[in-house]
Amino acid sequence: SGQTVQRIMVNYHVQKVKRECIVWSIAFLSSGTVVTSDSFGRVQFWDWERGTLLESHTVSTSAVLSLAVSEKEDSIIVGTSTGATYQFQLLPVKMGSLEKRWVRTKPFQHHTHDVRAVAHSSTALISGGLDAQLVIRPLMEKMQKKGYEAALRKFTFPHRRLVSCARKARLLLFQFSQHLELWRLGSTDETGKDGEVLPLCRMPEHLLQLKSKGPEHIYCSCVSPCGSWVAYSTASRFHLYRVQYEGGGVSIKKVPKVPKLLLPAYQLQFSSDSGSLFVASARGSVHVLQLLEPGGCKHLHTFRPPSGSPEAVYLLASSADGHWVAAVSGDWAIHVYNLKGFKHHCMVPMYSCAVTALAIHPVTNNLVIAYSDQQLFEFGIPEKQYTAWSRMVQNCGLHKVWLERDSPITHITFNPKNPSHILLHDIYMFCVLDKSLPLPDNSALLMNQSTLKQLPETARQRQLHAFKICKKFQPLLFADLLDENCLVMVERPIMDIKTQLPLPIQQKKFGT
């Protein structure tokens, strides 16, 4: 009817306090109970029909910012501005009693301040705070056994690419929430031994800063391999820039009249010859834009899966020879398209986990796929089947320690000079996977680099295995191969992020 049925004043009858009370979050239970969390630190339960207060729990001296209800509606999690989260459970007043009441049960303090978002899964409480942490706290009583699944998990970085690299031009593009930064890498003319830090002959150079207009956050960005194109997208707009380097200076020009695409774009990827741009978009579609000199573009084609897809594409990979582009959509289906004939080539067999990274080998045109359960697959695109090496990996199984890592592989790249190498990384490690070496079995040490370095040359040969892991750089945001013997690694120290975050709530603990 569009009429107001009930109006509940949460600060009605709260005298003395003249402050305004803000309801930060609200939930409506199927029992007709309205749950509110407010800036006075209260979680309140209201009778919907009568508009009266059923229960009030003061959980904090500061605001309760977020609230989520479990599917069974027997548990609620709330997040406060002091960084604590609390669980409420609907429990019988006495053992065996039918009368149930909401009871504050478990307090958790995994954040330093402002828990802005909470979610309640069937087995875990999930909270996200302004301290840039996403925390999954399993509910031990829902776990069948103590074990790996029952571990507390914290996520610092989003599992998506935030840095892109122009290999040929040796540029890095950093994506921030509201702006982009383009840097030229420094260089050295010396060489040295393992572990040495070499003197720089040219310092890294901040080339330009590109600010996004409006309040929207940048969703994805990319720089072309030649460094002369930069593209980014927000939720509603797509931008393409032409960057020109003249002498020491840099000039940037916005490409006018970009084609009107079905937005938003979820991922951007330039072809390796910098001649075209692939835009991952909604409903499984991939737009192909042709880049024109001296600064224009036109829409060439839009790929769609033959059977259609309701999910957006979130990962793209293109082949070095410009023949293939692979796209992963939210339903975890990987489609490979032929760029020469603009037609659907094949679909990689479905796997029961999310794809976290994929890339096409520049020499063999094999598609290497990393899944969230840490499995690795290699799929021959021309042959439309898994490669012999991939089958061998599946038969032998990966090392136990490898499978137990909980941060996903976020980027895959290759060394064109050594086709048997696959370069992978997650937040905590960087790995060169050498397909020519045997896979380690569970009794072998997976992280054997420090052991190998202590062994004499002859003894090394017997200890070698396919996974060459380096944990020197942490937390690792991005790693890519610039040329045959040059890698670029981007670390993002947590302290740097923390210093830029809003200040935590000031609380006096001692004295008056």
Add this chain to the structure above:
Amino acid sequence: VSDQKPLGCWSVKHGQIITCPVVCNFETHEYIAVHDDKVLRIWKNKDINLDKVFKATLSADVYRIHSLSNGGPVVLFKGGGIRTLDVLLEAPQQEIENIISDEVIKWSEAFTEGQQPVLIFATEKDGDFFVYVQKLKMNSLHKYKLEQQELSKPLSFTAYIKNQMITLLCLYSNDAVYKVLIPLQQNTEEEEQILSKSLLLNLSVSGSVLKGTSFVVLDKDHIAVLGSLAASGEESKECLTIWNTKFQTLQISKELPLGTSGQLWCYEEKFFFTHGKVLTVIMYKCETSSLAAAVGKLKDSQTPDVSSFVNWNTLGDEELVVSFQSQQSVALKSESKMTLRSKRNAVAKVQPDTVSVGQLLLNLKDAPTTVFEDELRQLMSKAQMPDFQATIGCVITALINRCKTNPKYYPRNFLLQIVQTRDLSYSLCPDLMAVALEKKDVHLLQICLQRFPDIPEEITYTCLKVFLSISEAYLQRVDVNLESVICYIDIEFNNKEVKTEIVENGFNAEREQDIWDTKITKETHLATDGEFCPVGPQKAALLNAVLHSAYSETFLLPHLKNLPAQQAVLFLRYLYYLYVKCSEKINTTLPGIRPPTINQIMDWMCLLLDAHFTVMVMLPEAKQLLSNLHKFVRAQVRFYSELNKIEGSLRELQRLNHQKDPHTYSIEVLELI
């Protein structure tokens, strides 16, 4: 109430008067009101006009309607007649009997006990007060007369039911609260019995007296009284107070400057009363009362209740009489039941106060078992407060004596109930544990070991021996309190394959070290023979009770030497297991409720080794155990000394770590083999 708004409002016509409080029938969600004494009105939330709702005119005046959570409302008439609403609505004009003639009902209350409604009400006639207890389904009515009190009379009543016993509390005009116990199971004939009362609380505190108007019971130790507090020479102030009856203290008081109507209700831990013109609701919480809390010095609420002291003066003669009589009781066995019956009746006729406890027990000595236990239960409920402990002691002694004379008689549950609910000590009932040992009642022994502060070492030792010798198969059928072991003994040992170690992001830096450290770890792994508990959980719980009991080494050691070698080894094995379990945690404590502490474990271990030194050395099966124990202790000592050593180095490393500057950009050489 922070959010007051009327949800519904109904009114009777001009000239009519609502004559008893309106109640809600929670089963049908209907409201029931009575106006003009006889006219019943029943309506639902959605009805607006009270004039148009269901109406029934009754034949007698209604005193009050009580709404019970299950079983529907019960109507009490002014003449003392009681009907359930259902019965009444079938024939509203039915005849209602008058039970109480010209007495006037002053107060009434309804309960549900064992699925049946019980109604209790108090009446007055010419200064005498009577209490009626009616069980609706049984159709039984009992009338009691309240013991008279000079110069004061009851102002207000409240009651609760617990363990088949109605506890009636009366607020008297002399500013005191009295307690009256009325057994619900009353098998005596329809006689008017006189209820004796005991003083529960004097409502006076440091010179000022609380003139109570109404009161409610909060828990077994707390009552709340609404009234006016008057100090001499000062104006009286109306206030709400909470009193601790155990320690006779005023716990808290809240002044009500705007005045109150003098009525107080309490539902679900909330007080409801009027303050000025508004209805005020206050939440309350009563902590478990302890002396420390009563004097405001509560530190740790976990500490178990301190056993009360015995008043030796009151114990005196009666117990002596009983124990003396027990020695020559065998002679009295062949009496006929008929004479016993008459004897019992004679006992019942006499006022319980006037008979000394010892005399009563003496009389009961040869009564049949059921009668005997029944009387003892009655005695325990009627006992006066001051010499209560002594009375309980006498009761137990009487029970034990009976056990001794009749080997087949053993009131397991009754004894358990007494020991669990009362604060007893060993000296109060010295034979109890001996009989329990004889009967192998391990549960009772466990409770005794946990609760008695003064068990002689010899008895502790005998308990230990019995516990160790008893078979696991027997124990599995016995009910034993397992709360001290349930948290650390795995009931099932098959989930060894589960990965318990959690590693951040799947890698563990220590793993790399593993290869180099194998020599050391192997050594410690060998030593952990204590991974499995050598005894079942029931036996472990019993042994924990022994570990917890107080003892003096000098007195225990001679007894401990008598422990058979096999049992000593088993006990040592269990102690070793506990020690290993303790050492797993950084704080060296076991989880759970009242687990043995590491000090208790170590003390008993040393004691046991001292007592059985030569035996242990000689015994072949002890050899491996001793060597493991030795290795483990040595490993622990080394571990702690190593920890001490690296403390300084770690601190230095920590300092270095902080100094490491976050380099912003560098080109480094990285070699991957």
